[in-house]
Amino acid sequence: MLARVVRGSISSPSRGVRRYSTVTGDVVGELETRGLVHTLTSRALRTHLSSPRTVYSGVDPSARSLHVGNLLPLLALAHFARCGHTPIVLVGGATGSIGDPSGRSTERNALDPDTLTANVAAIQSQLQMFFANVATFSGKEVGVRMLNNYTWMSGVSMLDFLGEVGRHARLTQMLARDSVASRMEGEGMSYTEFSYQLLQAYDFAHLHRSSGCTVQLGGSDQLGNISAGIDLIRRRMGAKAMQDDPAYGLTLPLLTTASGEKFGKSAGNAVWLEEALTSHLEFFQFFLRTPDADVARYLNALTLLSPGEIAAVLREHDQDRSKRKAQRVLADHMTRLIRGAEAAKTAQTLTQLVAATPDDVPQLLRQLDLHSAGSIVTRLREGEPMDVTRIAAETGLVKSRAEAKRLLSARGLYINNAPARVGLQEQMVQLPRGGKAAVIRAGKSALRIVHIA
Structure with a gap:
């Protein structure tokens, strides 16, 4: 009951x-x-x-x-x-x-x-x-x-x-x-x-x-x-x-995008509230990618911010839209509201990881709480095969190992944001609380973290 x-x-x-x-x-x-x-x-x-x-x-x-x-x-x-x-x-x-x-x-x-x-x-x-x-x-x-x-x-x-x-x-x-x-x-x-x-x-x-x-x-x-x-x-x-x-x-009302499409889809897929189905990063970035034409309506319809707070955010946003202030407020608020404050912090760090230079990745990995990062983290045991194409396919980063190999050849598969080589072992980052980790990225924003405890 x-x-x-x-x-x-x-x-x-x-x-x-x-x-x-x-x-x-x-x-x-x-x-x-x-x-x-x-x-x-x-x-x-x-x-x-x-x-x-x-x-x-x-x-x-x-x-x-x-x-x-x-x-x-x-x-x-x-x-x-x-x-x-x-x-x-x-x-x-x-x-x-x-x-x-x-x-x-x-x-x-x-x-x-x-x-x-x-x-x-x-x-x-x-x-x-x-x-x-x-x-x-x-x-x-x-x-x-x-x-x-x-x-x-x-x-x-x-x-x-x-x-x-x-x-x-x-x-x-x-x-x-x-x-x-x-x-x-x-x-x-x-x-x-x-x-x-x-x-x-x-x-x-x-x-x-x-x-x-x-x-x-x-x-x-x-x-x-x-x-x-x-x-x-x-x-x-x-x-x-x-x-x-x-x-x-x-x-x-039915909430739609400026183009008339039904709100709530990302690349044709539903954006789920459950982290195992839509990671913190994917959830955060769904709102971060909101077009300028939609962001004011979404702030009003989807957040608990007051009308005055929303107006202030939009004024700051309009001063320099390239900084995407309104989208960042929307993404942070929605992640906090649905997933909680720790998830929002994790999503922000993961978003930084997506755009970080190879030199900045180790520091961001050391700052990240991998236990709160959820389904985006794949845990391996020491000594397991570290072929990046196999891991990319098995973690769902790409649909198949064949696709991973095509991306590898086209320099579209990355380890710690540098074009990948086949082996992962030598590119793992030592973590302060023990263990090692590395970021695998496909394309611009699809990302997984490999962690060896």
């Missing part, structure tokens, strides 16, 4: 950490300033949020990690928490076995129970770290409830569900949802996917009744599912009762 309260602080409650007890700001205004409001289901939501409320957003455990494209709802929840509201993150242990059809042209592959359980646990850990880092940045304790909808859905029979939910659903409305209508133009969709909107509606109704949750957040593609939940609550309670106990939705 996944039902915990996540708490994070700078140090301890007695040293500068404050609790939220009342509303401390206009959260809708804050989100609008940052370009994070797409739709409000009612104008009354602004007044409703003048008192502390409980708000939720769901997370789909279809993979073992979230990616940066999943961040907007989490950041919106962080803003709600900082303004004095109580967030709930709902991990879809039940709905994840189906998969949300919104925004998809094909049905998801079903996950087996063991994989789904492992995904839920991994994502829970990422969420705990994220909200702990939010608390560290804010200097205030952030109480976030994490729930798993399998907890209440596992005991609901088909007959119970049809009686409680199905009788209130209207096929005309369900068929009109964008996630359904768009699929009807092609090969159609299964009944399993068609029923997803009812499951999400049931989640909202359950949280509304059991936790006093009155607001659901989601991406713009979630408006239909959110509206289904509000409609279910209204039909079960009656319009008059909803005047005293309302339900609302707020959707967030």
